[in-house]
Amino acid sequence: MIISIASGKGGTGKTTVATNLAVALGNGVQLLDCDVEEPNAHLFLRPTLSPAEIVTMPVPVVDEDKCTFCGQCGEICVFKAIVVLGETVLPFHELCHSCGGCMAVCPVDAITEVGRELGVIESGHSNGVEFVHGRLRIGEAMSPPLIKAVRARTRPGGLTIIDAPPGTSCPVIAAMKATDFVLLVTEPTPFGLHDLKLAVGAVRALGLPCGLVINRADMGDDRVRAYAREEGLPILMEIPFDRRIAEAYSRGELVVTALPEWKPKFVQLFEAIAAIVNHTGAKSV
Amino acid sequence: MKELIIISGKGGTGKTSLLAAFAALAEDKVLCDADVDAADLHLIMNPEVQERHDFISGRTAVIDPQRCTACGICREMCRFDAIDENFRVNPIDCEGCGVCVHFCPEKAIDFPLNTCGEWYLSETRFGPMVHAQLHIAEENSGKLVSLVRREARQLAEKRGLGLLLTDGPPGVGCPVIASIGGASAVLIVTEPTVSGRHDMQRVIQLAEHLKVRPMLCINKADRNPAVSREIEAFARSKGMAFLGTVPFDPVFTYAMVNGQTVVEYAPDAAATRAVRDIWQTLKVQI
Numbered sequence: 375m376i377i378s379i380a381s382g383k384g385g386t387g388k389t390t391v392a393t394n395l396a397v398a399l400g401n402g403v404q405l406l407d408c409d410v411e412e413p414n415a416h417l418f419l420r421p422t423l424s425p426a427e428i429v430t431m432p433v434p435v436v437d438e439d440k441c442t443f444c445g446q447c448g449e450i451c452v453f454k455a456i457v458v459l460g461e462t463v464l465p466f467h468e469l470c471h472s473c474g475g476c477m478a479v480c481p482v483d484a485i486t487e488v489g490r491e492l493g494v495i496e497s498g499h500s501n502g503v504e505f506v507h508g509r510l511r512i513g514e515a516m517s518p519p520l521i522k523a524v525r526a527r528t529r530p531g532g533l534t535i536i537d538a539p540p541g542t543s544c545p546v547i548a549a550m551k552a553t554d555f556v557l558l559v560t561e562p563t564p565f566g567l568h569d570l571k572l573a574v575g576a577v578r579a580l581g582l583p584c585g586l587v588i589n590r591a592d593m594g595d596d597r598v599r600a601y602a603r604e605e606g607l608p609i610l611m612e613i614p615f616d617r618r619i620a621e622a623y624s625r626g627e628l629v630v631t632a633l634p635e636w637k638p639k640f641v642q643l644f645e646a647i648a649a650i651v652n653h654t655g656a657k658s659v
Numbered sequence: 660m661k662e663l664i665i666i667s668g669k670g671g672t673g674k675t676s677l678l679a680a681f682a683a684l685a686e687d688k689v690l691c692d693a694d695v696d697a698a699d700l701h702l703i704m705n706p707e708v709q710e711r712h713d714f715i716s717g718r719t720a721v722i723d724p725q726r727c728t729a730c731g732i733c734r735e736m737c738r739f740d741a742i743d744e745n746f747r748v749n750p751i752d753c754e755g756c757g758v759c760v761h762f763c764p765e766k767a768i769d770f771p772l773n774t775c776g777e778w779y780l781s782e783t784r785f786g787p788m789v790h791a792q793l794h795i796a797e798e799n800s801g802k803l804v805s806l807v808r809r810e811a812r813q814l815a816e817k818r819g820l821g822l823l824l825t826d827g828p829p830g831v832g833c834p835v836i837a838s839i840g841g842a843s844a845v846l847i848v849t850e851p852t853v854s855g856r857h858d859m860q861r862v863i864q865l866a867e868h869l870k871v872r873p874m875l876c877i878n879k880a881d882r883n884p885a886v887s888r889e890i891e892a893f894a895r896s897k898g899m900a901f902l903g904t905v906p907f908d909p910v911f912t913y914a915m916v917n918g919q920t921v922v923e924y925a926p927d928a929a930a931t932r933a934v935r936d937i938w939q940t941l942k943v944q945i
Contacts, residue, residue, distance in 0.1 A: 383670060383699070384669065385672060386671060389854065411829075411830035411835075411861075412668050412669055412831065412857070412861060414669070414853075414857060417853045417857055418853075450757065450758070450761050452717075452718070452756060453756070471756055472738060473754060473757075473758050474738055474758065478736060479761065510832060512831060512864045512868055513836070513865065513868045513869070515801060515833035515837075516832075517830075517833070539830060540670045540697065540830070541696035541828070541830075542696055542697060543696045543796070543798065544796075544797075544798045545830075547751060551751065551752075563916065564699075564918070565915060568697075569699065572697055572795060575795040575796075576796050579751065579795055579796045580751065580796070593909065594912055594915075594916060595916050623852055623854075624883035625883065625886075626854075
């Protein structure tokens with residue numbers, strides 16, 4: 375089973391929920407931190423990380439001895455990532471989406487591909503959790519291929535928890551598509567509600583089951599709960615604002631370690647998700 | 660013209676609440692919301708939309724089943740696994756590269772333009788505002804960010820306003836790069852947590868990489884005074900302008916619930932005074 379944890383709005387507590395859920399379950403559960411722009415889960419799990427493995431995406435290089443400067447590569451590229459100017463071909467690697475069109479269209483096989491570095495993947499173990507994260511190279515714009523590379527580490531047949539990035543566009547979609555359940559972490563404020571609605575829209579576009587965790591549940595107003603009722607979204611956990619939780623978080627400590635009474639609550643959260651997934655699965659068969 | 664972008668790396672540090680407060684304090688400015696993925700500034704600014712425009716960018720392949728002979732070339736060539744076994748394109752997976760369109764021997768694939776979102780020119784009680792909403796699950800957020808920044812700049816020029824105040828997105832990827840390139844300065848709002856500090860360091864690296872001057876302030880600073888002091892020392896050791904700290908205060912949440920800035924909701928609160936002090940320093944810095 376793959377559970378992705380997303381939010382729309384940043385800073386609502388995705389990483390808190392992902393790390394504590396993973397550690398509360400332990401037993402070799404996998405945690406993939408797919409917030410590759412700003413990965414944080416390792417700050418709480420503190421695993422000993424493996425040496426960084428570089429992740430690349432293929433981009434074109436042109437053999438100008440073979441090239442006839444026919445211009446077909448420039449014509450097929452909708453991203454303007456390869457341009458023919460007279461007797462020169464200029465590939466712009468940072469604009470390339472790795473579609474392979476230029477290489478496929480070249481009539482004289484003058485184009486080959488090399489890897490452009492997107493970032494790195496590191497992995498490790500901690501607290502009974504098998505941990506993997508991606509770290510986007512600073513200055514790199516394209517995070518989805520790196521997110522896909524992290525997700526390619528998913529261990530089939532096991533339980534995998536994915537910490538998704540904030541927002542609702544392509545990086546979030548890359549992190550939550552084809553997961554079995556999306557857990558949306560929100561806060562009961564106008565910003566939280568607005569961005570939650572966008573996140574629910576994204577989850578529905580992907581046709582996935584979802585449920586809510588309301589963090590800092592006693593700060594703000596009641597509109598998130600009203601929205602959840604109207605939309606039939608189950609509220610699977612509420613975490614009240616607690617100075618001790620906030621302080622533990624600020625120091626990089628897990629809630630289940632600082633306040634062990636939370637451990638069974640995260641186990642119950644998982645059981646509630648598993649019940650929904652199994653029910654949905656049974657219905658779709 | 661000066662353009663200040665507020666970013667944070669980590670989400671939820673208070674970018675939008677601070678920008679809204681600055682909007683109430685600054686004169687002669689245009690407001691711009693560059694967090695087009697999950698725009699929130701309008702919830703406080705309550706803009707009256709004057710002009711609404713479609714944001715059209717990129718294309719999506721559509722296979723016409725009448726013309727398709729199921730030869731399979733498109734599926735073989737698509738590197739994004741966007742075409743299923745029944746030769747239907749999943750628009751969420753389609754990268755819009757057009758490789759299938761080009762190589763289809765039957766010319767059975769259409770390639771219409773995408774309407775990926777909307778952008779708006781609006782008036783608010785604090786002056787004009789340019790903002791946008793990317794449609795859900797859409798791409799090209801960086802291009803929409805560039806567009807709203809360009810429109811905000813043109814509007815400021817037209818009205819003779821000397822300052823652009825821009826709310827940026829979280830992270831360090833495509834929309835952030837599009838938000839801060841070429842800006843006069845960025846204000847990084849962080850919080851005294853291990854995540855806040857980690858993400859701040861990455862976003863400082865990004866600002867340096869793009870040669871934009873980073874300045875720093877700490878929100879919710881009393882949450883962990885020790886980490887706050889470390890962050891301040893780090894900023895000073897890098898020679899960055901450190902503009903001050905704001906204490907944790909629920910007035911930010913109450914103001915938001917009321918659709919107000921903290922300057923309007925609680926003008927005398929300690930947190931509001933701290934925001935005013937930061938604005939005074941910021942004004943001099945830019």
